[in-house]
Amino acid sequence: MIPFLDRECVTVAARKSRLVEFFYGEPDPELVQHVHDLGALASWQVGSLSEAIAAEHAGCDVVVAQGTEAGGHVRGQTSLFPLLSEILEVLRIPVIAAGGIATARDLAAALACGASGARIGTRFVAATESGAHPLYVKALIDASAADTCVTEAFSVMWPNAPHRVLRSSIAAAEALSEDILGETRVGDQVLPVQRLSVICPTTETTGHIGAMALYAGESVSSVRTVLPAADIVSALVSGATQELERAAG
Numbered sequence: 719m720i721p722f723l724d725r726e727c728v729t730v731a732a733r734k735s736r737l738v739e740f741f742y743g744e745p746d747p748e749l750v751q752h753v754h755d756l757g758a759l760a761s762w763q764v765g766s767l768s769e770a771i772a773a774e775h776a777g778c779d780v781v782v783a784q785g786t787e788a789g790g791h792v793r794g795q796t797s798l799f800p801l802l803s804e805i806l807e808v809l810r811i812p813v814i815a816a817g818g819i820a821t822a823r824d825l826a827a828a829l830a831c832g833a834s835g836a837r838i839g840t841r842f843v844a845a846t847e848s849g850a851h852p853l854y855v856k857a858l859i860d861a862s863a864a865d866t867c868v869t870e871a872f873s874v875m876w877p878n879a880p881h882r883v884l885r886s887s888i889a890a891a892e893a894l895s896e897d898i899l900g901e902t903r904v905g906d907q908v909l910p911v912q913r914l915s916v917i918c919p920t921t922e923t924t925g926h927i928g929a930m931a932l933y934a935g936e937s938v939s940s941v942r943t944v945l946p947a948a949d950i951v952s953a954l955v956s957g958a959t960q961e962l963e964r965a966a967g
């Protein structure tokens with residue numbers, strides 16, 4: 719995340735991982751080169767055509783096109799398919815689709831459009847391995863796309879950065895008057911959770927869980943079960959393959 723970038727973390731990530739991805743900042747050729755020098759591929763998640771072109775010019779190997787359907791912080795102002803079409807028309811490097819994808823049909827649609835893959839967030843908040851607080855997971859399972867909205871409500875620690883959350887979490891936060899809603903653990907530190915801060919609740923968070931930032935994409939309509947991540951991936955891939963074969967006749 720460019721606004722909080724710790725260059726030492728980039729170095730560690732590039733030494734350990736096959737791919738290092740950046741988000742929420744102007745594509746930076748120097749950072750991309752640094753990742754390449756350490757042997758990893760570089761990716762940039764973008765929200766507009768101009769940012770995608772800048773990422774390709776910066777030397778990225780992959781671009782993630784994020785539509786406004788996405789959960790969490792939302793970079794651009796265009797929904798996934800119009801954005802994907804614009805970017806695919808111009809870029810030569812692989813483009814990954816992000817935002818609103820949680821079913822095999824969604825994945826098949828993105829691949830049929832020309833994306834090389836999908837980046838999926840909200841669906842995995844309800845994976846068995848997820849560290850999300852159980853009340854957050856339950857709120858996702860109970861919600862639909864229309865229960866989400868893009869807001870700047872949860873701006874403490876990171877202002878001017880729109881994000882998509884469950885609308886209920888904004889109402890719950892606004893109904894409370896206390897400054898501190900609970901505590902959360904990050905590594906070996908226990909930190910207070912300020913009202914309207916960017917922190918989303920994990921299994922190690924206590925307090926008013928429903929009034930914290932409950933990030934959710936429009937894809938939340940398809941989050942109905944908690945499953946191991948591997949099962950989610952294999953159902954998506956086999957289902958999308960079937961959809962694409964069926965469409966091809």
Ligand SMILES: Cc1cc2nc3c(=O)[nH]c(=O)nc-3n(C[C@H](O)[C@H](O)[C@H](O)COP(=O)(O)O)c2cc1C
Pocket residue numbers: 719740741763784787788789790791816817818819837838839840841843918933934935936937938
């Ligand atoms: C709970 C949550 C946390 C996220 N955190 C990050 C993050 O730390 N860095 C990042 O690049 N994107 C983050 N994202 C956004 C994803 O990269 C992606 O754009 C989004 O999840 C795609 O839409 P979907 O949620 O509908 O699948 C997050 C999304 C969610 C739902």
